[in-house]
Amino acid sequence: MSQALTLARPYARAAFSLARDAGTLPAWSQALAFAARVAADPQVAAVLGHPKLSAADAVALLAPDGAGEAFGNFLGLLFDNRRLSLLPEIAGLYDELRFEAERVVKAKVTSAAALPAAELETIKAALRRRFGRDVEVEAAVDESLIGGAVIDAGDVVIDGSIKGKLGRLEAALSH
Incomplete structure (x- = not known):
């Protein structure tokens, strides 16, 4: 590759x-x-x-x-x-x-269930403030996340899913 x-x-x-x-x-x-x-x-x-x-x-x-x-x-x-x-x-x-060149960040929002348009706009606005650029959002659904969402914006990944939190808890308890 x-x-x-x-x-x-x-x-x-x-x-x-x-x-x-x-x-x-x-x-x-x-x-x-x-x-x-x-x-x-x-x-x-x-x-x-x-x-x-x-x-x-x-x-x-x-x-x-x-x-x-x-x-x-x-x-x-x-x-x-x-x-x-x-x-x-x-x-x-x-x-x-x-x-x-266009100063646009492409972000993929993966959630456990389909997000309403208003919620996607809220996420888009928050990402725009964080990156100081326009944001193009792509939505996806992954039921294995249980709840919450994972936002992948290039080099930045924000994991607010229940699956991710359970994984971090498991890692903390095993060490």
């Missing part, structure tokens, strides 16, 4: 540079996410590895409708360098660069 990230990093930086210069950061983010989802499909991965596949066919398969010529050229470069399998890593690294 770390080798894939190392190989993907220059491509993600190049994509970010192209998108930033053109003022199309969100569009490139969506196009890369689409291409990454398609490329990650096992059936598509088999087709992408076929020796008779042309660059034009690969671009047609991976580029979403409305993607610009620059995005198609980028996919063609990945095809020529046999790096289409890195699209999921490239998309992830690109989003990190984009969120850093």
